[in-house]
Amino acid sequence: MTIYNEIINLLETAVKAAAADFKDMTFKWSSDKFFLTLPGNEKFGDYASNIAFYGAAFYEKTPRELAQLIVDKLPQDKGLLAKVEVAGNGFINFFVAKERIYKELGEILALHGKYGQTSAGVGKHIQIEFVSANPTGPLHVGHGRGAATGDTLARIFKALGYDVQKEYYVNNIGNQMNILGQSVQARFAGKEIPEDGYKGNYIKEIARQISNDKIQMTNEDDFREYAIKTILGWIKKDLEDFGVVFDDWFFENTLYKQGDLKQILLEKLNREYPAKAYEADGAVFVKTTDFGDDKDRVIFRADGRPTYFASDIAYLIDKFERKPPLDQVINIWGADHHGYVPRMQAVASMLGYKEKLKIILYQLVSLKRGKETVPMSTRAGEFVTLRQVLDEVGKDACRFFFLMRSPDSALDFDLELAKKHSSDNPVYYVQYAHARISSVFKEAAKNGLMLDAVSLKIETLELLKEQEEMQLIKKLANFSKILADCARTYDPHWLTIYLQELATVFHNFYTRHRIVTENRELSLARLHLIKAVSIVLKDGLDLLGISAPEKM
RNA sequence: GCGCCCUUAGCUCAGUUGGAUUAGAGCGACUGACUACGAAUCAGUAGGCCACAGGUUCGAAUCCUGUAGGGCGCGCCA
DSSP: OOHHHHHHHHHHHHHHHHHHTSSOOOOOOOGGGOOOBOOSSGGGOSEEEOTHHHHTTTTTOOHHHHHHHHHHHOOOOTTTEEEEEEETTTEEEEEEOHHHHHHHHHHHHHHGGGTTOOSTTTTOEEEEEOOOOOTTSOOBHHHHHHHHHHHHHHHHHHHTTOEEEEEEEEOOSSHHHHHHHHHHHHHHTTOOOOTTSOOSHHHHHHHHHHHHTTOOOOSHHHHHHHHHHHHHHHHHHHHHHTTOOOSEEEEGGGGGSSSOHHHHHHHHHHHSSTTSEEEETTEEEEOGGGGTOSSOEEEEOTTSOBOHHHHHHHHHHHHHTSSSOOSEEEEEEEGGGGGGHHHHHHHHHHHTOGGGEEEEEEOOEEEEETTEEOOOBTTTTBOOBHHHHHHHHOHHHHHHHHTSSOTTSOEEEEHHHHHOOSTTSHHHHHHHHHHHHHHHHHHHHHTTOOOOTTTOOHHHHTTOOSHHHHHHHHHHHTHHHHHHHHHHHTOTHHHHHHHHHHHHHHHHHHHHSOSSOSOHHHHHHHHHHHHHHHHHHHHHHHHHTOOOOSOO
16 A cells, blocks of 8 residues: 555544544544645655644634644554654644655565556546547647547556546548538549638548549549548557557447437437427427526437437447446547537436536647747648647657646647757656666666665665655655546646656756765665666656657 | 636746645756766756735635636537
8 A cells, every 4th residue: 555545544543533532423524635735845744634624613623733633543653654743733744654665665666567556446447538530631739639638547547447448439420521522522523622621632632542543433422431531540540659549439420320319319318307308490409408508409400410419419328328337438628619518518417427427628739839839720721730740749749748737728839849859858858867767777787786686675775865865765655646646637747747856856866876886785775766766757658658768 | 798718937837625934847047066877967046916806714826706818619510
């Protein structure tokens, strides 16, 4: 178990014991109040809790008094805590015992690539649907942010024991697809592309392919299907080169193969909550206003054709009827789709899936070259593709930049900075720490210093007494809390920040203390320490989908 | 007009479930540090009425209300 969880367990025991001393037990400590913060200031200990602030008013105590009562009930665990203090207005500060810190280092080395993983999600099934761009053109940079976010969240959830399935939803029918087919057909025939058609160069490319390969086209449908297939191929390739591989590709048209979708939806929407779908003016509406939407939404037009929303509802139902049942369905959308959130949630609510559907929005990406903004306009057809950025800055920098910021904040992606192979560039900063460690091991090997099970003794690790060494181990020990934070907030950027901080603590240690020295035992201890650093760096970078080079 | 997101140092941003006399990084500016493991590094200095005004709280950059500014979205389009 992690140091963090061990302390939480002690704390919960103590709080319950303290509460039992009061006659009135009506105050309930909610479980989300049991968390520890990592104080920036050393004098506040390694972990701190503000739990005493919550019950204080109820028990008519000051937070300080209550904190003391809780601390008095803390089970003694000398191997875990060296000191516990009540401080400030009522904080409880925990100072972790050195022995426990060495033990943690031993665990990192023993668990290797499995360190930081937990069983928090064992037995739970999560599905993440992301990117899902229409196959009407190549992916652009914005899709890249969604791809990086979804893929990394999937990797993190997997590390926490969840069963994760990544899915891409393909809109392969409907008006836009017809327009795509018509656009390609027009190009092929050397005619003008229709007014509302797709005019990008890639349309020409597809038309050229058709004539070069002498593919037989009998009607518009053939052009459409060929275009979709070709573009999907590009998308798949772009994603692969970006490190993203989907488990499943779900095609919209399959929703219409199970029968009359109108009848199916009417039946399902009206089964448990009667009259959630109704007909008016010849069209079919869903009563999303019952669940917070601004207006009811049409799912079948007066002429009988389904809207996009009809497919989306059918798709949502499909997901929730799968076996084994999904515990959570995550959708990752660009913020430009946020207007769609209320109606989706309304439908989830009326079908009883409200708690299980999580929609994550990420803000838009603007590309820069230094100070210059790179113009992007979908309307004018001049958008920068993911492929272009990938070719220019590489996968590692690209993913890192997308994952550096919280999805909530708009992202300025500076191509010039991402391309720089220098310290300005945070990707290289983290990777450099990893490469540097590899190179120290080469140096150590020259001096006959090798790490093995024999050299990994607790007495050896106990030689690590310097402040920078202790800081480094403590930083490493927070890895799994960081992963849990990413999962709880559905936000991978905590990990990106953490890796930069870990690299900083390592570089600082490195410049202050020599690793390979005459002192053989100390050298071995420090080699174990930096081995642990490289393990966590590698694991963290893996989760971000970024390489951890041995040299660069 | 309505809704969602945002506004923190010259620039790009952290500050997650409210917390602890000094609100943190990086870049840029200025000072220093390699005759032993990679200076793609490290240490330090300067730089901020946390957009503005109220409110809730023992405590607010964080929550609520309003104002200003920016982005996005509001179709029987996708």
